[in-house]
Amino acid sequence: MNIDEKDRSYGVAFINDCKYGGDVLAGEMRLSILRSPVYAHHIPRELEGNKDYLYMDQGYHRFSYRIYPHPGDWREGRVVQVAEEFNQPLLFTIEHPHAGKLPLSFSLIESLPTNLIISALKMGEEEEAVIFRLWESQGKNCQASLGIPFLKTKWEGTLAPLEIKTLKLYPSLKWEETNLLEV
DSSP states (O other), X not given: OEEEOTTSSEEEEEEESSOOEEEEETTEEEEEOOOOOBTTOOTTXXXXXXXXXXXXXXXXXXXXXXXXXXXXXXXXXXXXXXXXXXXXXXXXXXXXXXOOSSOSSOOSOEXXXXXXXXXXXXXXXXXXXXXEEEEEOSXXXXXXXXXXXXXXXXXXXXXXXXXXXXXEEOTTOOEEEXXXXXX
16 A cells, blocks of 8 residues: 655555555555455355354454655655565575685676566476566566576566566576466
């Protein structure tokens, strides 16, 4: 959820990790933290009075949120990227000291521009390939690049506003665009 000043000089976003209902009313941001409808019930279907139903959102709830003031509008303030980082924090492991083969600092993956989101990275289902799922996050056309510096390979292409693209990277370092089913 985001509110930007009329002149778009600044804004504030309300980011959370698991609640999907919210609104803005008279300048107030409101988040629905608990709603308990019958599981898979859809209006206009009427509930039968003598039947037991399963209800959603029962029991103990735990969630996290972040109030994120930002410069400019939601695009300039990188609200989508900050929300992605909040919901998918970096995972790390502590390693014992050793000489190692890698430099102290390096990039595994580089992507440009900042409105390009890498939403999935996995091994291919049917072929020996690495699958990258990308999407454009700000509703504008973009010239995109996705690189793996240590392999000295890069994909470049165009994404339409909010477009999702799936790419395969083969062991030969050949890139191929594919569909969501990887075929």
